[in-house]
Amino acid sequence: MNEITRIKSDKKAAPRRTEMRVRPTAPILPPTNIQGTALIVVIAIMAFLACLTFGAVTMVRATAAGWQSQISREITIQIKPTEGLDMDAALQTAKTLALSFVGTTQGTIMDDAATARLLEPWLGTGLDLEELPVPRLVIITIDEQNPPDFAAMRDLLSKEVPQAFLDDHRTWVDRLVSMASTTVWIGTGVLILVFTAMVLTVVFATRGAISGNRHIVEVLHFVGAESSFVAREFQKHFLKISLKGSAAGSAVAAILFAVLGAWQASSRATPESDQAMALFGAFSPGVIGYVGIFATMILIALLTTLTARLTVMKTIDEIDLVRSDPARSDGLPAS
Structure with a gap:
């Protein structure tokens, strides 16, 4: 018991060890200025x-x-109206000739209503296309990875339908x-x-x-x-x-x-x-x-x-x- 009391008294008498603290270093440059x-x-x-x-x-x-991509997917066949030309037959012939080439997938003839809608911003509504020399269009969808021979298609169209003009949109x-x-x-x-x-x-x-x-x-x-x-x-x-x-x-x-x-x-x-x-x-x-x-x-x-x-x-x-x-x-x- 005396020994325990002596140890306690020694601990009380011993000086407390000061804890060393490292002062944080300030940055070389001020944080904000x-x-x-x-x-x-x-x-x-x-x-x-x-x-x-x-x-x-x-x-x-x-x-x-x-x-x-949109332009490259399609080509356009334009047929100009001339005196004595059966426009419907010419449009169908141009479509058939174009689809006979490898690399074409689909053909669409733009009817009178679709053509009139294209001209509405410039000529207004209620157009009578039979009274106006408006060209008619055939839109041919092509395979972008395997396009057809445009030169051969253009030559064949010029022989069978002289009023037809092929636009492959390459310029655009x-x-x-x-x-x-x-x-x-x-x-x-x-x-x-x-x-x-x-x-x-x-x-x-x-x-x-x-x-x-x-x-x-x-x-x-x-x-x-x-x-x-x-x-x-x-x-x-x-x-x-x-x-x-x-x-x-x-x-x-x-x-x-x-x-x-x-x-x-x-x-x-x-x-x-x-x-x-x-x-x-x-x-x-x-x-x-x-x-x-x-x-x-x-x-x-x-x-x-x-x-x-x-x-x-x-x-x-x-x-x-x-x-x-x-x-x-x-x-x-x-x-």
Whole structure:
């Protein structure tokens, strides 16, 4: 019992061991400042423009591909009315001749009602086609993978039905392909300009941050901190800024496409929506477009971080160069 009492008294008498606490190190750069906020806004604008361009290019390509597919699936035989021509017999003969070629799948003769509907926007309703020299059409559906011999079909039609003219739409297809390619090149050029402007902005912002904290960078560097450590601290700082800015800009672009798509869906069968649909297609970049917007956001963040790292490493090399040259460090011209 006495032994137990002595042990307890020894524990009370023993001094308490102080617990060592490691003071958290402060970041080299301040988490938020005016320059950081301005850079976030600039990166957000760049990301918005980049994502808007990417989404627009995706929509135009999809629309052009749809037009190309629709035009490539059909050819048109046009028969001009002449005196003494039995139009119905000529239309049937042209259809039969066209379907005799390998690569054709279906033929449709446009009747008077369908032809009148095509002419309504220009000539109005209540047309009497027998009183007007209006050409009649035969639409032939073809196999895109195995198209027929258009030259042989054109020669046979010219012999059997001299008033017939075959339009294989190749000219329109070539124009659409050229337009789509031009749009893609223009969009790519705009993206390159946006990324170039963003890189230059990040370079200037990084150099400004280093200039404001140059004494800290020099002290850390010359007491033994490696260049990679200092560059990593700047990387973290600019990675957070770029993620905030690119996420904000990409989100605004995605919301804009979603709002335009919802407006288009809710205003179907109106002249404005029909014209927009005919010219630009659906105001939705689709899954590929949204994936591309997300990829653009990540690319901007990575590009910003890489630019910041390279700029810091180059600046530290300049500091080492100045320190190694006594004439430069004293402010005197080097001999």
